[in-house]
Amino acid sequence: MSRLTGKNVLITGASSGIGQAIAIRFAREGANVAINYRGPSGGAEETRAMAEEAGSGKHLIIQADVADEGQVSEMFRYVLGEWPQLDVLINNAGIQKPSPSHEIEASDFDRILAVNLRGPFLCSREAIRHFLARGEGGVILNNSSVHEVIPKPKYLSYSVSKGGLENLTKSLALEYAGHGIRVNAVGPGAVVTPINSAWINNPKAKAEVESHIPMSRAAAAAEIASVFAFLASDEASYITGQTLFACGGLTLYPEFRVAWSSGE
Ligand code: NAD
Numbered sequence: 001m002s003r004l005t006g007k008n009v010l011i012t013g014a015s016s017g018i019g020q021a022i023a024i025r026f027a028r029e030g031a032n033v034a035i036n037y038r039g040p041s042g043g044a045e046e047t048r049a050m051a052e053e054a055g056s057g058k059h060l061i062i063q064a065d066v067a068d069e070g071q072v073s074e075m076f077r078y079v080l081g082e083w084p085q086l087d088v089l090i091n092n093a094g095i096q097k098p099s100p101s102h103e104i105e106a107s108d109f110d111r112i113l114a115v116n117l118r119g120p121f122l123c124s125r126e127a128i129r130h131f132l133a134r135g136e137g138g139v140i141l142n143n144s145s146v147h148e149v150i151p152k153p154k155y156l157s158y159s160v161s162k163g164g165l166e167n168l169t170k171s172l173a174l175e176y177a178g179h180g181i182r183v184n185a186v187g188p189g190a191v192v193t194p195i196n197s198a199w200i201n202n203p204k205a206k207a208e209v210e211s212h213i214p215m216s217r218a219a220a221a222a223e224i225a226s227v228f229a230f231l232a233s234d235e236a237s238y239i240t241g242q243t244l245f246a247c248g249g250l251t252l253y254p255e256f257r258v259a260w261s262s263g264e
Helices: 017-028 042-054 069-082 106-134 156-179 203-210 221-232
Strands: 008-011 032-037 060-063 088-091 138-143 181-188 243-246
Touching (some): 017 221, 032 042, 032 069, 060 069, 088 106, 106 138, 106 156, 106 181, 138 156, 138 221, 181 221, 221 243
Parallel strands (some): 008 032, 088 138
């Protein structure tokens, strides 16, 4: 499929995991991708090489911490210096850190909110300013989580950030719908990526995770990237303010697979 031919797409945190898979999928569908990363450039270089193999677009890599206002402004200045316009922003970067809620360091809480929620705000604000100035609309997609709606004990900051991201998605969608700007989110369940290093390479731990998923398996990052490609494309031209859950049934209250509440 080539639903994204010629589209210019900025993806945050695209040096690994779902962000990398999105870059590859979008390049395959004809897009030019700007690959944001924060730490060492190795993962971003790898993503760019894979995107170049997948499609013939002009791909960029840019270092920036999405939580830093100055670095986000600089990132947009760079991207819009290289490209005449931006069509799609994907707020993908995210972090988590487990801790009993009563023991969370305030600095950890602040940092997780800064990357997972302030980052999407800062990047969306830059993208919307550009979309309004250009007057041709645009697309913003947020990588949320099932924990946008499902509470996650010991991951309070993460759950709160994704809950906030749901409201950011809906509020921006409503505010800018009349300008042709669509804002949506994808809500993955458990995906095999580095954020889940605690279980992805441990068969016993992975089997335990997968025992809780109605579809009995974690997702590959490519299965999430394809949802982003749909929402970015004109096939989703009348969808805004929504979260599309790609979670193998995790949002379906899996405990009710058996009718325990009726005594069966
Ligand atoms: P990942 O750790 O591979 O990807 C996260 C990326 O964000 C990394 O490339 C990291 O370098 C980048 N990043 C972190 N802080 C950053 C910052 N300040 N500025 C710029 N980039 C930064 O894990 P992933 O699973 O691919 O996560 C991507 C997104 O998917 C996250 O928002 C995560 O919450 C979401 N998600 C993942 C899962 C899952 O099971 N893997 C499930 C639901 C949602």
